[in-house]
Amino acid sequence: MALSPGTSRAAAFEARVPGSKSLTNRALLLAAAARSASTLRAPLVSDDTVAFLNALVELGVRVERTGGDDVWSLTGLGAGPVGPARVWCADAGTAARFLPPFAAAGHGDVLFEATDQLTARPVAPLAEALRQLGADVTTGPDGRLPLRVRSQGLDGGTLSLDGALSSQFLTGLLMAGPLMRTPLVLTVHNLVSRPYVAMTTALMRHFGADVAGEDDVFTVGTGGYRGADLLIEPDASTASYFFAAAAATGTSVTVTGLGTGSSQGDLRFVEVLKLTGAHVQSTPEATTVTGTGQLRGGFTVDMGDVSDTFMTLAALAPLADAPITIRGVGHARLKESDRIAAVERNLGALGIHTRAGRDWITVHPGRPAPARIACHRDHRIAMAFSVLGLRSEGLTLDDPDCVGKTFPGFHEELHRIFPQHTARRGHR
Ligand SMILES: O=C(O)C1=C[C@@H](OP(=O)(O)O)[C@@H](O)[C@H](O)C1
Numbered sequence: 001m002a003l004s005p006g007t008s009r010a011a012a013f014e015a016r017v018p019g020s021k022s023l024t025n026r027a028l029l030l031a032a033a034a035r036s037a038s039t040l041r042a043p044l045v046s047d048d049t050v051a052f053l054n055a056l057v058e059l060g061v062r063v064e065r066t067g068g069d070d071v072w073s074l075t076g077l078g079a080g081p082v083g084p085a086r087v088w089c090a091d092a093g094t095a096a097r098f099l100p101p102f103a104a105a106g107h108g109d110v111l112f113e114a115t116d117q118l119t120a121r122p123v124a125p126l127a128e129a130l131r132q133l134g135a136d137v138t139t140g141p142d143g144r145l146p147l148r149v150r151s152q153g154l155d156g157g158t159l160s161l162d163g164a165l166s167s168q169f170l171t172g173l174l175m176a177g178p179l180m181r182t183p184l185v186l187t188v189h190n191l192v193s194r195p196y197v198a199m200t201t202a203l204m205r206h207f208g209a210d211v212a213g214e215d216d217v218f219t220v221g222t223g224g225y226r227g228a229d230l231l232i233e234p235d236a237s238t239a240s241y242f243f244a245a246a247a248a249t250g251t252s253v254t255v256t257g258l259g260t261g262s263s264q265g266d267l268r269f270v271e272v273l274k275l276t277g278a279h280v281q282s283t284p285e286a287t288t289v290t291g292t293g294q295l296r297g298g299f300t301v302d303m304g305d306v307s308d309t310f311m312t313l314a315a316l317a318p319l320a321d322a323p324i325t326i327r328g329v330g331h332a333r334l335k336e337s338d339r340i341a342a343v344e345r346n347l348g349a350l351g352i353h354t355r356a357g358r359d360w361i362t363v364h365p366g367r368p369a370p371a372r373i374a375c376h377r378d379h380r381i382a383m384a385f386s387v388l389g390l391r392s393e394g395l396t397l398d399d400p401d402c403v404g405k406t407f408p409g410f411h412e413e414l415h416r417i418f419p420q421h422t423a424r425r426g427h428r
Pocket residue numbers: 021022023094165166167168171192193196307308331
């Protein structure tokens with residue numbers, strides 16, 4: 001592998017990063033809605049995508065898994081599903097937010113249930129939007145899951161949506177748009193996680209949909225979807241842990257298949273790593289991060305568009321030479337855990353000084369003391385702190401296996417590249 005000038009002595013590794021969760025679950029839904037067959041290559045196989053796939057099977061979609069799970073072939077319904085059905089969303093936010101609009105565009109009665117973790121996360125703006133489009137939707141207490149959708153198809157027309165809590169509501173509604181009776185004109189306010197919506201519209205077009213708008217007003221034509229063939233890119237959020245590990249250890253890590261044409265906003269995490277002094281090389285085929293081992297701090301960065309990767313930076317930040325402030329990530333409090341609080345408490349347990357507000361956190365440099373990290377069943381807390389564990393003694397995880405939500409083989413892969421990765425062992 002070629003190294004950039006000045007970095008020729010860094011040990012170089014290639015990380016095997018599995019497929020994107022966001023691309024896999026979008027593609028599953030679009031293939032399920034399509035009127036002809038689709039093939040997904042190199043999909044992510046993890047708790048979130050298997051939950052999504054099982055939910056589609058429950059809704060009557062035929063899926064064949066072949067090639068050692070490397071190829072998923074779907075026979076689409078050509079429309080929304082026909083209930084009754086009962087769907088288990090597990091911990092997958094994408095299932096709870098993408099599938100109800102799909103069900104509402106079909107016919108019958110579908111009940112969506114989930115774990116306590118996902119039930120605690122918001123769905124009320126989505127339920128309200130579906131009611132406005134003509135579905136009968138009931139929720140659990142406080143407007144949360146379980147969600148029951150009774151529908152005879154959706155009308156389309158104009159709709160206004162608040163996107164401050166999650167972009168996934170918008171994505172779910174947009175993807176159901178081509179199945180509605182009339183075109184959908186959707187205006188969104190206060191949208192967070194915007195790059196995910198660009199991914200949605202790009203993939204909808206790949207499956208033949210007529211969708212326009214990239215800012216706050218989106219128009220979706222009727223006409224459904226046609227089947228497609230899609231090679232799923234490696235997951236950019238997962239890649240962030242391996243890129244961060246390169247920055248922390250002064251090595252070089254390449255992820256092939258994740259290049260300049262990627263539709264995943266979280267690849268912008270490498271721009272954030274540049275602020276710490278890491279070198280980044282991007283080509284259409286691959287991205288390489290080469291670290292110096294000494295991180296530069298003393299900056300503030302808005303990570304609102306890439307909030308799944310803010311913990312990756314926050315967990316690296318104690319290794320920097322000056323404080324790092326991350327802002328714009330208030331919506332990260334509504335994920336698998338309250339991620340700002342979880343990062344604050346875990347860094348505190350390691351003896352690292354932090355300050356935080358509603359949507360920001362400042363992490364001060366420091367030498368981490370031994371501690372057991374509380375993962376809160378949040379895969380990203382486990383993966384982010386594993387990276388800090390490469391540079392600190394006695395850091396262990398209370399729940400290493402929660403990484404299965406998006407990367408069941410995470411610890412094996414990190415250990416293959418960095419044998420000093422032992423954070424998982426404290427559990428045993
Ligand atoms: O659309 C998607 O695939 C996702 C959108 C983001 O959620 P929010 O829009 O809730 O921030 C992100 O955190 C999540 O992991 C995946």
